[in-house]
Amino acid sequence: MTNNTFNKSDLSEKISGSLNLSSSLTSDYLAQLCGVLASSIALKNRAEFRDFGSFVKKTIRPRKFINPKTKNVSFLGETHTILFSPSKNLLDD
Numbered sequence: 001m002t003n004n005t006f007n008k009s010d011l012s013e014k015i016s017g018s019l020n021l022s023s024s025l026t027s028d029y030l031a032q033l034c035g036v037l038a039s040s041i042a043l044k045n046r047a048e049f050r051d052f053g054s055f056v057k058k059t060i061r062p063r064k065f066i067n068p069k070t071k072n073v074s075f076l077g078e079t080h081t082i083l084f085s086p087s088k089n090l091l092d093d
Contacts, residue, residue, distance in 0.1 A: 004091065008027070008034070012030050014090070015029075038082060041057045042057070042080075045057045050087070052089075052090060053084055053085055053087045054087075055083070055084055056082070056083045056085070057082060058080065059078060060078065060079045060081060062075065062077050063075070
């Protein structure tokens, strides 16, 4: 099984290499894209770009935690994170 994990700098390097743009320019574009995606995924659960990949909102269950110093029990509510799955075309390059 292969690891399909990409971080923002990996995506920026891959895009800048294929489009012959500077890495700083592509990282700026990628940051703007991530902002737009985050706001649109907050309203929906999924965004898919053909030949690039898909973004999915994952819900993390509520959980409790204990402060090791004070032994106080606290609760952390439900949180969300965004997962990216690259397409096969993006992985092949």
